[in-house]
Amino acid sequence: MRFAISANRLLDGIVVFFGSNNHWVDQLSAxxxxxxxxxxxxxxxxxxxxxxxxxxxxxxxxxxxxxGAPVAHHIREAIRAAGPTVRKDHGKxxxxxxxxx
Amino acid sequence: MYRYxxxxxxxxxxxVAAFRDQVARxxxxxxxEDQFKPHRLMNGLxxxxxxxxxxxxxxxxxxxxRQMRKLAFIARRYDKxxxxxxxxxxxxxxxxxxxxxxxxxxxLASVEMHAIQTSGNCIxxxxxxxxxxxxxxxxxxxxxxxxxxxxxxxxxxxFSFLPRKFKIAVNGATRDRAAIQTHDIGYQIVRxxxxxxxxxxxxxxxxxxTPMIAKKIRDFLKIEDLLAYTQAIxxxxxxxxxxxxxxxxxxxxxxxxxxxxxxxxxxxxxxxAASRDYIALPxxxxxxxxxxxxxxELPARASSQKFAARRESDPRFAGFVSTNVAAHKIDGYGIxxxxxxxxxxxPGDATAEQMExxxxxxxxxxxxEIRVSHEQNLVLPHVALDDLPVIYDELLASxxxxxxxxxxxxxxxxxxxxxxxxxxxxxxxxxxRISERFGDGPRARDIxxxxxxxxxxxxxxxxxxxxxxxxxGLERKGVETYQITLGGTGDxxxxxxxxxxxxxxxxxxxxxxxxIVDAYMALRNEPGEDFLTxxxxxxxxxFKEALYExxxxxxx
Numbered sequence: 201m202r203f204a205i206s207a208n209r210l211l212d213g214i215v216v217f218f219g220s221n222n223h224w225v226d227q228l229s230a231x232x233x234x235x236x237x238x239x240x241x242x243x244x245x246x247x248x249x250x251x252x253x254x255x256x257x258x259x260x261x262x263x264x265x266x267x268g269a270p271v272a273h274h275i276r277e278a279i280r281a282a283g284p285t286v287r288k289d290h291g292k293x294x295x296x297x298x299x300x301x
Numbered sequence: 302m303y304r305y306x307x308x309x310x311x312x313x314x315x316x317v318a319a320f321r322d323q324v325a326r327x328x329x330x331x332x333x334e335d336q337f338k339p340h341r342l343m344n345g346l347x348x349x350x351x352x353x354x355x356x357x358x359x360x361x362x363x364x365x366x367r368q369m370r371k372l373a374f375i376a377r378r379y380d381k382x383x384x385x386x387x388x389x390x391x392x393x394x395x396x397x398x399x400x401x402x403x404x405x406x407x408x409l410a411s412v413e414m415h416a417i418q419t420s421g422n423c424i425x426x427x428x429x430x431x432x433x434x435x436x437x438x439x440x441x442x443x444x445x446x447x448x449x450x451x452x453x454x455x456x457x458x459x460f461s462f463l464p465r466k467f468k469i470a471v472n473g474a475t476r477d478r479a480a481i482q483t484h485d486i487g488y489q490i491v492r493x494x495x496x497x498x499x500x501x502x503x504x505x506x507x508x509x510x511t512p513m514i515a516k517k518i519r520d521f522l523k524i525e526d527l528l529a530y531t532q533a534i535x536x537x538x539x540x541x542x543x544x545x546x547x548x549x550x551x552x553x554x555x556x557x558x559x560x561x562x563x564x565x566x567x568x569x570x571x572x573x574a575a576s577r578d579y580i581a582l583p584x585x586x587x588x589x590x591x592x593x594x595x596x597x598e599l600p601a602r603a604s605s606q607k608f609a610a611r612r613e614s615d616p617r618f619a620g621f622v623s624t625n626v627a628a629h630k631i632d633g634y635g636i637x638x639x640x641x642x643x644x645x646x647x648p649g650d651a652t653a654e655q656m657e658x659x660x661x662x663x664x665x666x667x668x669x670e671i672r673v674s675h676e677q678n679l680v681l682p683h684v685a686l687d688d689l690p691v692i693y694d695e696l697l698a699s700x701x702x703x704x705x706x707x708x709x710x711x712x713x714x715x716x717x718x719x720x721x722x723x724x725x726x727x728x729x730x731x732x733x734r735i736s737e738r739f740g741d742g743p744r745a746r747d748i749x750x751x752x753x754x755x756x757x758x759x760x761x762x763x764x765x766x767x768x769x770x771x772x773x774g775l776e777r778k779g780v781e782t783y784q785i786t787l788g789g790t791g792d793x794x795x796x797x798x799x800x801x802x803x804x805x806x807x808x809x810x811x812x813x814x815x816x817i818v819d820a821y822m823a824l825r826n827e828p829g830e831d832f833l834t835x836x837x838x839x840x841x842x843x844f845k846e847a848l849y850e851x852x853x854x855x856x857x
Contacts, residue, residue, distance in 0.1 A: 211328065212398035213353035254330040257348060274779060276718060279727075280350050284719040286647055286729045290381055290396070291351050 201273065202266045203240035204231045205247050206280065207256035215280050215292070216256060218247045224256060227292060228281040229269050237261070302365055302670065303448050303593040305413045312455070313410045316417060320344050321403035328400060343423075345416025346402055350722050355394045355402060356419040357409060359673050361429035361447040361471070362390035366660040366669040371412040373656035379405050384656070386641060386649040388713055388764055389468075390428050390673045391419060395720055417455060422463045424454035424535070428470045430478040431674035434594060435636050435682040437628035441490045441498050443471035443479070445591045446527055449582065453528050460535050464542035465550035467535065468507075480675065480791030482506045482515040483767060485552045486534055493521045500527065504534055504564065505556030508761035512797045513553040516561045518568060525582045526572075532580060533572035541567070597668040597683055602633035605686040611693075618693055620746065621704040626689065635686050637667075638706040639679040639696060645737045647729050648714045649677035658699040662692055675764075676713055676752075678706060705741035709751045709818065712736060713764055717757025717774060718781075724757035726774025726781035727807075731755055734811045739818070748818060750831045752790070767791035769833045770817060771798040772810065783810040787817065787844055788836045799841055801848055813848055820847035 205218035216224040217231035225231060234240035240261040247259040263273035272278040283291015305313070320340070327337040341347075345356040357372070364372075372392055376384045379401045380394040387393055397405060409415055418425055427447040434442045450469055454460065460467070472479040473490040481487025487503035500522040506515025522530050538552045541559070556564050612619045627636040639659060642648050651659075659679055663671045666688045672680035684692060696702040705711045712735060715721065717728030732755055739745050754768030758775075765771030771786035783805050786798030805813045818832075820843055825835045836844070 208348055208352070210334075211400055213348055213351075215351055251334070254328070254333075257334050275781065276350070276724075279718055283351060284729075285727065286719050286733065 202264050202270070203234040203237060203261050204228065204264050204270065204272075205240065205244055205259055205261055206231075206277070207247070207251070207259035210254055210257055213257075217281075218243065218259065222246055224250070226295065228264070228272065231264075231270065233264065233266055233270060234261075302363060303360075303444075303590070309413070309452075310410075313413075313415050313417075316344070316415065317403060317406045317410050320406060324399060324403050339421070341399075341402075342420040343417065344402070344406065345419035346397075346399075347420065348722070349395070349720055350718070351720065352396045353399055353402070354720070355397045355405060355416060356387070357392050357394070357414060357416045358419050358426040359390050359392060359414075360451050361427055361433065361444050362431050362673040362675070363433075363444060364671040364673060365412075366664040366671065368412045368414055369656050369660040369663070369671055371408060371414070373653040373660070375405055375408055376656065377653040383650055383652045385647075385716065386651065386673050386677050386679070388675050388677060388715070388762055389426055390431070390675055391426060392673070393716075395716075421461075422465050422467075423461050424450075424457065424463075424467045424469065427451050427454070428468070428479055428484075428675060430472050430474055431672040431676075431680050432478060432627060432636055432682065433473060433672075434596060435629050435634075436474045436476075436478075437630045438476055439474040439630060440492060441473045442591075442594050442596075443473035443488070443490060444594050445587065446488065446490075446500075446524070447471045448590055448593070449527060449587075450531065453531075460539065463535070463539055464544045465547070467538070467552070469531070475793070477791070477793040477795075478674075480764075480767065480795075482793075482795035483508055483512075483764075483791050484515065485538075486531065487515050488522075488527075491521065497523070499523050502530065502534075504568075505553040505561075506795075507551050507553040508764060508766045509551070510548060510759045510761075511551075511554065511557075512761070512766040513557060514795050514797065515553075516556060516564075518561065518565050524587060525584075526577070527582060529575065529577045529580045530568075530572055533568045533575065536571050536575075537564070537567045596630075597670075599631050599634060599668075599683060599685075602685040602687055605633055608686040608689050611690040617704070618690065621693055621702060622689065624704050624708060624746075625706040626684075629683065633686055635684050635689065637681040637684050637689070637692060638674070639681065639701050640703040640706050640711060641678050641701075642705060642711050642736065643700060643703050644705075644710060644740050645733050648712055648732050651679070655699050655701055658695065658701065662695055666692055676711065678711070703741055705745060707750050707752070708741065708745045709739045709748050709753060710736040710741055710745055711752070713752070713754040713768070715756050715758075715763035717755075717763075721757060721762075723760060724774070725759070725776040726757050726783065728755040728757040728763055728772075728774055731772060731774070731783065731807070731810055735814055738811055738815060748822065748832075749829065750833075751818070753814070754789075764791065765789070766797045767795070768798060769836070770814060772814075775804065777804070781807045783807065783813075785810075785813060785817070785848070787841065788833065790833055801841065801845055803849075816847045816850075817844055820844050
């Protein structure tokens with residue numbers, strides 16, 4: 201199990217992930233992955249600076265499986281990372297589709 | 302319909318200006334999230350799973366065609382082209398940007414709408430019978446009283462920080478379509494032995510993690526005392542309600558822990574002690590508000606030949622009429638229920654185009670009036686029967702003619718884990734699969750009246766406790782599981798559903814529902830004994846056997 205950090209962007213509320221270069225990215229596939237909870241918690245301290253800077257709201261750590269592309273372990277996080285399962289035309293999943301086109 | 306006076310208009314536009322300033326300060330960093338959150342919640346703005354969510358109040362579920370067009374405009378301009386009608390007769394937008402919300406509120410204010418008190422520990426949007434002012438079984442229109450309560454409770458300084466949220470419903474017909482016994486206060490309009498109109502008062506109902514049926518605290522309350530008595534109840538709750546535990550903070554817990562007699566004495570004492578001079582409703586004020594809701598002057602349309610001819614020749618139209626048209630108080634008219642439950646669709650969702658189509662129909666054929674029902678459907682309240690064929694054709698063209706109102710596929714479902722940050726499981730996909738299983742054809746018609754209600758967490762926004770069949774989505778070891786309850790109803794015979802037993806996986810739950818429905822079909826007294834009546838006659842046992850028969854077989 202690995203770990204990643206997510207939050208909502210202040211301006212529009214959209215789900216974002218903390219990238220390895222300490223910038224926020226839109227897709228889980230580009231998120232920074234941490235090998236341990238401790239490592240993730242240490243990164244969270246840095247991520248929280250962006251809460252203080254009013255870039256994001258409420259960053260937190262969650263579990264991912266990363267055998268290939270990272271996949272959120274918990275269904276709630278998987279839905280956040282993709283978009284509503286009942287509206288495939290919205291959320292991250294729609295952005296990915298648009299990129300492919 | 303009620304129209305804002307200068308006070309209302311000024312008050313709402315002041316609020317928009319204040320929120321615009323708060324959003325600007327939040328975006329510039331002058332306010333932290335902790336400082337900002339109470340302000341955004343007071344304006345109906347939540348932060349959900351994927352984005353912000355704005356909940357807009359539709360007072361007592363009444364909308365004008367003009368307002369509906371504005372909701373469509375907002376969906377298209379500031380959201381993703383759709384909105385979600387909720388179980389509290391409101392509408393939610395799922396994707397607004399924080400920076401756009403002041404503009405959205407300004408658009409709403411231009412049609413006399415707002416999002417105030419759609420969140421927070423205050424008196425929420427007052428709900429009412431969605432057939433109010435039109436229903437054949439109505440004693441008095443509940444909306445003037447709901448409007449009076451709305452005006453009184455809006456930003457009420459004493460009641461803006463209650464122990465927990467507070468919900469009031471008003472019903473004016475013999476059938477309770479407002480589910481008043483599941484509210485913190487339920488007002489049922491009644492006539493006393495002297496022939497006067499007033500209210501029977503219920504207190505302490507609610508769903509959530511501790512479902513309770515409201516208890517009748519007073520048999521008859523004079524109309525002039527509506528605010529004084531409401532004030533007395535909320536005041537007792539505000540002082541005595543628990544603030545130590547969020548989950549025990551609703552008035553239902555206070556009534557349950559202290560008992561109805563204690564509650565009644567405390568409320569009556571407060572009611573007697575408070576000076577009523579300034580809060581008694583003057584007749585002139587009641588009349589002024591009532592005038593806004595005066596029944597429309599519907600021209601006599603006694604002839605309904607077009608209607609009869611189409612019903613004779615078109616079975617699909619006849620099917621629609623039998624499920625989706627209710628009796629109106631004026632002969633030659635009907636109340637049209639527009640189902641937002643297309644087979645396999647998302648309960649309560651409507652596109653901007655559909656909203657506009659409904660607005661057009663309301664303008665042409667229903668006195669420009671629309672209702673939102675707590676069952677997540679729309680209603681055209683004043684329709685001449687002879688106009689039904691053309692309305693039906695228009696609804697068909699807009700994908701809004703699903704003939705399933707009140708049937709097994711007319712399912713209430715909260716947004717669940719597809720959108721909501723509180724949810725423990727998804728609701729919508731379960732609703733979609735059940736809807737596809739039963740459809741809106743002969744099988745659904747044969748099953749008859751059956752209310753399935755699905756919540757994606759224990760907070761019960763999907764009203765599962767009062768579903769004839771209720772489904773509660775929970776998480777067990779990281780997997781969605783669904784508990785089933787049977788025998789609930791939110792009507793005048795209010796009862797909370799009883800748990801069948803162990804829950805079902807997402808894969809199993811639709812088959813489980815089908816086993817329950819099949820058992821009912823096999824056991825009902827022919828013809829027409831509906832599900833709830835049959836359940837009340839038969840009890841849980843035969844349904845339990847049908848549900849868990851495979852494991853029973855394994856035990857043998």
